Amino acid sequence: MNVYMAKNLTFKVNNKIILDNLNFEIEKGKSYALIGCNGSGKTTLMKILAGVELNFEGELYFFGRRLDKSTFGKLFEEGFYKKVGYMFQDTDLQLFNLNVFDEIAFGPRQYIADEKEIEKRVLEVSKLFGLENLLQNDILTLSGGEKKKVALASILVNNPDVLILDEPTNDLDPKSIRFIAKVLGELKNTGKTIIISTHRFDVLLLLADFTIVISSDHRILRIGKTDEILKERELLVEANVIDEEFEIFRKYL
Ligand SMILES: Nc1ncnc2c1ncn2[C@@H]1O[C@H](COP(=O)(O)OP(=O)(O)OP(=O)(O)O)[C@@H](O)[C@H]1O
Ligand SMILES: [Mg+2]
Secondary structure (H helix, E strand, C coil): CCEEEEEEEEEECCCEEEEEEEEEEEECCCEEECCCCCCCHHHHHHHHHCCCCCCCCEEEEEECEECCCCCHHHHCCCCCCCEEECCCCCHHHHHHEEEHHHHHHHHHHHHCCCCCHHHHHEEEHHHHCCCCHHHHCCCCCCCHHHHHHHHHHHHHHCCCCCEEEEEECCCCCHHHHHHHHHHHHHHCCCCEEEEEECCCCHHHHHCCCCCEEECCCCCEEEEEHHHHCCCCCHHHHCCCCCCCCHHHHHHHH
């Protein structure tokens, strides 16, 4: 069964179309990237998939179950937020605890009573991300890349089946990008489904089996294998993701 299926999914704000009649399926255990120019609708679509934005039209199914305003309460009660880990594009909007430990422990504290078990989980995931020496630090004092790693750690600590990560490699140094790609690749091999958005073609190639190209007028232009999509120069120009002179810069990416 597919993780998501969308039929004629449309999102409007004050009658302005922000997502225009999207149809797609997200298969279990596969990784997908959303690409499209600034303002094309990637973040909005991810919010909808994450259950954060429910004011959409059309049909959306999560593991075959209808996801909409009327059903979401029930899905939520059944642990939707434990199954789906969502990382905001703007990390500052996501992190709200005082220190790193509490931030990563927030999720597990909702469903684990034993503080020792929580501590064990937090330490495990912190070590993976090299955050163990920052656990008592104030969130506000972290660097951009450290915040990104804390945000990812606070999601992965819940071991969700589906990861929705909005521009997960922003602010990360090149070595950390490869590290995150490795972690996500390993997660995919354990059957997790991953949906990211990115503006970076190297990240696309590292992370996404499939790429969904969104046009500047908010439609899906193409869904295909990432390596094939990246060869389609005209498609990427049409999507306003690159311009005609892109080759000049390609070697710097
Ligand atoms: N609640 C809202 N009210 C008004 N406009 C909105 C709202 N939500 C989204 N938009 C608009 O919808 C469009 C799509 O926004 P979205 O954040 O989804 O784009 P994006 O593809 O993620 O862009 P970026 O690459 O810059 O992150 C933008 O023009 C944005 O201003
Ligand atoms: Mg965005």
